[in-house]
Amino acid sequence: EARTRPSKSQKSSWATFLKSIASFSGDLSSLTAPPFILSPISLTEFPAYWCERPELFSAIADAKSDEERSILVLKWFISTLKGQYTSRNEKLGSEKKPLNPVLGELFYGYWPDINGRGQTDLVVEQVSHHPPITAYYIANEAKGISLQGHSAQKTSFSGGSIIVKQIGHAVLTVNLPGGGKEEFLITLPRLRIDGLWYGSPYIELAETSYIQSSTGWLSTIEYKGKGYFSGKSHTFKASLSPPGSSHAAHTYEGLWHQTSKDVRTGTIFTDVTSPKEEVTVKSVEEMDDWESRRLWRWVAKGIRDGDFETASKEKSKIENEQRQRRKDEQAAGTQWQLKHFDHVDSDPIYERLGKLFKANPPTEDAYVYRHNHNPGPTQAAASDL
Numbered sequence: 001e002a003r004t005r006p007s008k009s010q011k012s013s014w015a016t017f018l019k020s021i022a023s024f025s026g027d028l029s030s031l032t033a034p035p036f037i038l039s040p041i042s043l044t045e046f047p048a049y050w051c052e053r054p055e056l057f058s059a060i061a062d063a064k065s066d067e068e069r070s071i072l073v074l075k076w077f078i079s080t081l082k083g084q085y086t087s088r089n090e091k092l093g094s095e096k097k098p099l100n101p102v103l104g105e106l107f108y109g110y111w112p113d114i115n116g117r118g119q120t121d122l123v124v125e126q127v128s129h130h131p132p133i134t135a136y137y138i139a140n141e142a143k144g145i146s147l148q149g150h151s152a153q154k155t156s157f158s159g160g161s162i163i164v165k166q167i168g169h170a171v172l173t174v175n176l177p178g179g180g181k182e183e184f185l186i187t188l189p190r191l192r193i194d195g196l197w198y199g200s201p202y203i204e205l206a207e208t209s210y211i212q213s214s215t216g217w218l219s220t221i222e223y224k225g226k227g228y229f230s231g232k233s234h235t236f237k238a239s240l241s242p243p244g245s246s247h248a249a250h251t252y253e254g255l256w257h258q259t260s261k262d263v264r265t266g267t268i269f270t271d272v273t274s275p276k277e278e279v280t281v282k283s284v285e286e287m288d289d290w291e292s293r294r295l296w297r298w299v300a301k302g303i304r305d306g307d308f309e310t311a312s313k314e315k316s317k318i319e320n321e322q323r324q325r326r327k328d329e330q331a332a333g334t335q336w337q338l339k340h341f342d343h344v345d346s347d348p349i350y351e352r353l354g355k356l357f358k359a360n361p362p363t364e365d366a367y368v369y370r371h372n373h374n375p376g377p378t379q380a381a382a383s384d385l
């Protein structure tokens with residue numbers, strides 16, 4: 001639980017790092033950061049944040065109307081934000097630089113079926129290394145709910161903060177009791193990484209994100225930090241409007257990392273002050289060589305033990321192996337085959353639902369989960385990593 005406070009010698013390496021990000025824009029993952037800011041966790045683990053309150057995810061299936069379904073989706077979404085954006089500060093002392101996944105890196109897990117909520121399964125694959133893109137599929141089959149999405153980032157530096165534009169989107173699909181399905185297009189907020197001067201970075205959310213249902217209901221979520229709506233950090237306001245109307249039927253506001261209220265009734269909307277439920281994974285011994293925790297095992301141990309020499313030696317091994325793999329593929333004229341996802345240049349769901357709220361950009365690519373996957377020949381050689 002020790003809060004990461006940089007020492008004197010760390011301060012000079014931090015200053016050098018800050019200078020390098022100030023004159024940089026694009027892919028932060030490629031910058032070398034000072035050891036004290038390194039996290040032992042790979043970005044492929046992050047999609048698990050979507051389901052750390054599994055009962056809110058499964059509850060979406062029990063909605064009695066389109067309106068109620070949109071309310072429950074918004075409630076679940078807001079309740080994921082604390083985990084997504086503040087959990088490293090709680091666990092590691094500050095926001096840190098995650099391990100940059102290799103192409104083909106995998107992360108699997110599940111949340112068990114408790115009290116009839118159904119089991120929820122998670123599949124994550126690193127689908128690109130340059131630029132880093134992570135694809136995920138989360139499904140509660142018993143309840144007929146799934147979330148498919150991908151995540152990439154564009155970073156820039158402004159006013160002493162790192163600005164992170166999230167690229168990618170998620171689609172939540174709900175099978176309806178009477179047959180048919182409802183889809184929700186979820187766009188992602190912009191992040192600002194503050195606290196850089198003090199060497200203890202943390203995230204603030206900014207601007208607006210949307211959840212557009214195929215029924216027409218639309219949630220518009222506005223994010224503000226210190227000194228805006230309420231003067232507090234991590235503030236949001238959300239409004240939910242019915243099909244074809246811009247007049248809100250419901251508005252909610254509060255702190256996404258604590259509680260929020262229904263503005264009209266004054267009742268509690270979200271409350272994330274109780275503990276969340278981390279994803280269950282196999283032990284490292286049982287994992288495949290491409291699974292994140294096994295792949296990064298010795299690097300992560302080095303970082304955790306403060307043995308950065310071992311960490312960087314082990315990291316170089318992985319990177320060299322990857323470089324060799326790319327060279328071999330080039331020489332053989334072959335291409336890396338994704339294991340669980342198919343890339344599409346333009347996502348028809350994004351285009352169709354994005355139009356309803358004038359999404360910008362009007363079109364985006366997507367990684368579609370391949371239900372009956374057939375591991376390609378490249379994966380057969382995975383054990384020689």
Ligand code: CLR
Nearest residue numbers: 028029046084085095096097098151153164201
């Ligand atoms: C990934 C997708 C998740 C939400 C999320 C949370 C934190 C973000 C991360 C995403 C992407 C990588 C990120 C990270 C915070 C810091 C880190 C932007 C969007 C960058 C690469 C590291 C910056 C280094 C500083 C801490 C100095 O759903």
